[in-house]
Amino acid sequence: MDALSTSIIDLRDVVAVYNGYPALAGASLSVEKGEIVLFQGPNGAGKSTLLRLCAGLLPVERGTAFVLGCNVQDERERIRSRVGLLGHNNGLYADLSIADNISFWASMVGASQIEIDAAMSRMGIDGSLASRSVGNLSAGQKRRCALACLIVRRAELWLLDEPHAGLDAKGRDEIDAILREASQLGATIVVASHEIERAQHLATRNVAVVAGRVQERS
Amino acid sequence: MDALSTSIIDLRDVVAVYNGYPALAGASLSVEKGEIVLFQGPNGAGKSTLLRLCAGLLPVERGTAFVLGCNVQDERERIRSRVGLLGHNNGLYADLSIADNISFWASMVGASQIEIDAAMSRMGIDGSLASRSVGNLSAGQKRRCALACLIVRRAELWLLDEPHAGLDAKGRDEIDAILREASQLGATIVVASHEIERAQHLATRNVAVVAGRVQERS
Amino acid sequence: MSTSPNIARVARVVAAKDLRIEMRSHIVVQQVLPFAGLVMVMFAFALDNDDVLQRVAGGLVWLATLFSLFIVVQRSYAIETSDGALDALRVAGVDSQGIFLGKSAALFVQLITLELLLFVLAVVLYQVQLSLAGLVLLVTCVLCATAGLAFVGTLYGGLTAGAHGRETLLPLLLLPVVAPVVLSATRATESAFLSGGAVLADGWPWVGVLAVFAALFGIGGLLSFGALIEE
């Protein structure tokens, strides 16, 4: 890790642009290891953009962005395997079953069958559900599958874009418990959510994102 | 309207099947004019399926389903223009601007420019946002656009599948206000949602959907 | 509450919407057109036998149109299904005959533009002589054939759009139906071009075939499109 900064995420005046539109207009943020940070803010503020940028999916137009001690602009290949992102999309293969999707990711990162089973049972996916095609599932079931894939990936930095969306009450509690546990094991977690009451219980720090900039809070 | 039943929705032991999987396993429900009904229940229970069935998007395998006094199976063309559905998808054209999307729907139903402007300002869509391509918007902005299209359609029965998903706090309040207003003007509203605290304030009646069946509550 | 709009109005709104999307994205002009030109050149080269080429000159335009049709139809429905817009139309009770006519009209306009440019290219490349009578034949042939292609494309595109993720089925369904159109149009075009000893009068029966085909699929589409896009 870079000696310059021990923060997991360190953004300084970051500008990110989509076809000339400044989705991020000088965002600065630093997140330390083990924190659970909540992004909140109005629609179109730039929460998803911030998360995608930290995941290395977006180019940095101006400013500097360090994630896990590496510059997201130049050294992305070094950080990637250590970052897990759950975006608005689920990133699943609709023609495969839940079990196939999860074991695809497991063989990517070399996770064992035990870890697969653990992830599935954590997300409440039982045997008969696991063998069904993802394309045939309800919205919440898909989201659960995406979360199980993410758990199997064992990232150091979890970036979650509205993880509660689509989950039922039980699923929401489950994912909260999983995130707390992961953070206790040393993972750093950033959550963007509009369900402020729920997410606030989870988060150790609140960050307001407004019009492409970060405004710290309590 | 049919003399048989004055209910807006009247389902009796409805079974609906996806490729052999019974998503609805004998659901019965009746909803009266002006009600705001909340569907709640675990993931995969059949809430979205119920809504799609009432909108006439799904065939009824067994049982009878009457919506607005018409049999959804045989007389769908009669009910459709009176039903508005907001599903998990937004149903927008990504290459068109927000304004174009809304005026497309407006010219479909013959709504005036005043109604368009009213719908846009209700959903907090201002001039500069309205001219941007829908493909370039954030998740919540797309959802707002979809809701504005729905408002313009002026349906008698509104079927909303997780309408709060993706909206920010202000947007949630706005949509609640819109739904209350619509129901006072005589529209009937059915909402499926996992955000029970919020939806419960809105709803006049709670319905639990569990494993493809309806269980009435308080 | 809401007034039920008539077919013509729905058709106009849907066609305008599709054409506006094309104006924004320029897919047909910037991507499909060069592709079609290339298909023409490629086949002409592969068949670099003078006799054969002379005989099939007109056919190449139709062949290129055929392969472009797959792309254009697929695009026409990708717009509708990628975010569930077609479902929204169905729920809102938008007249399915109107949708059919509207999408066919938009397809027709796009295909005609494509063919016009391809024919200009062909005329330049092959130096075809075109008499006035030939021109009349050609224009009628193009109009009838394109109407047929637009109707079939819209109909089968709607059929596969209902089945999610099965867009790959489209070429398979379209090809056998469209092949006769392409063959008839080729014969008529050859007559118009007087290529390979063809006689002008021979072209008109083929145009008749095309007109019948267009009428059949136009009526068939009007009657069955609603049933196809239903779940």
Next chain:
Amino acid sequence: MSTSPNIARVARVVAAKDLRIEMRSHIVVQQVLPFAGLVMVMFAFALDNDDVLQRVAGGLVWLATLFSLFIVVQRSYAIETSDGALDALRVAGVDSQGIFLGKSAALFVQLITLELLLFVLAVVLYQVQLSLAGLVLLVTCVLCATAGLAFVGTLYGGLTAGAHGRETLLPLLLLPVVAPVVLSATRATESAFLSGGAVLADGWPWVGVLAVFAALFGIGGLLSFGALIEE
């Protein structure tokens, strides 16, 4: 924390995933194959001249493969982009060379299957005579040509997959690059079939061209695929 898997392993996992999806959905076997067969038969019908047909028999197989390639490549990337799976792979730092090789391998297997069946069809339809030496030539030709097609398809498919909603660009980009492959493969196949007075020995230089092409695009793809799928 997580171990970085090597290229070969990623390639194997990705290829296995793509092939498993094909096993589940049967797109290539049930939809693309009949389409390709139909293209062959249609062209054979259009050129219903015995001499010509005899000469171009081999070419028809390649032509059908060419048009099927567009569909198969598009499908191969539709899987990845429809729900953002490609983004997930990129974020997870999955080796892009591994993805390239894996997707190419899956494409190769699908195309080879397709070609095999098309060649059987061609042999039956046109009663081509095949000597042992001809068979060796043919097999080498098919392997080299298909490898080239799979590499190009994966490379350009990745390029257009990055730009959302612009899949229509794929045929335009692929056609000029792939056309020489198809032409060279046609010549080699004609030599193998000894059709139209072709000589067997003439086929090998064309196979050389195909091998060079496959090597070029294989290396080019390995080097540049990562840059292409980056945002």
Next chain:
Amino acid sequence: MNSTAVRSVGTPSTRLFGLLAIACMTWVVVGGLFFTPADLNQGESVRIMYVHVPTAWVAYLAFIVTGVASAMFMFGKKHSLGFDRVAGASAEVGLMFMAITLISGSLWGRLTWGTFWEWDPRLTTTAFLFVTYLGYMAVRGLGGSPQQRARRSAVVAMLAVLEIPLVHFSVVMWRSLHQRASVLSTDGDIKMDGLMLTTLFVGVIGFTCTFAWLVSHRQRVMAMRDILLATQLDSALNERIAEGSQS
């Protein structure tokens, strides 16, 4: 730079190229139309050569420049967008020259072969090359961030340039109607009238200067548009920030 300032895209080097181009082209026009003799077989139509052949070669040159600039972009340490601009500008100009080759060739073909177009390998591969670069331009127009656009189009450019040998050797690979490489042939004996040859070479130099002149202008225009975009971004940023302080 204030908003009323006018920036010229001309520099001493563009002016030099421009002057050279004008001088050479004057020679080609005067020499090509009046002083060079007509060909024994082809008659007066041979004069088309002074446009046809140089534009073909300069189009090759342009595409090679595109390829090289793309490689410099990809393999350079800084991934400088300057190279991408040169690549794009050069491809545009090359496409224009290739179009002139196609048009002049088909006019020439009308006079010598009696048809505008023949299905001949050289002609067909030339058409392929042309469409390949149309595809390249379409890839440049795909959108996305400038770096991403540059990366994508660089890959296409580096692969597309490999088609040039295919066009050049197509006459050998497939038996062709078209002129074999007579000027650039390897056996070295040039069978052409001295003045014709000189005029042809002056034409090549003239078209090359025209190419250099156009590309340097075009690339500077693109650079300025990037500057303009950057200033637009500044004002967009201010707007976006103001949006935040309102609420």
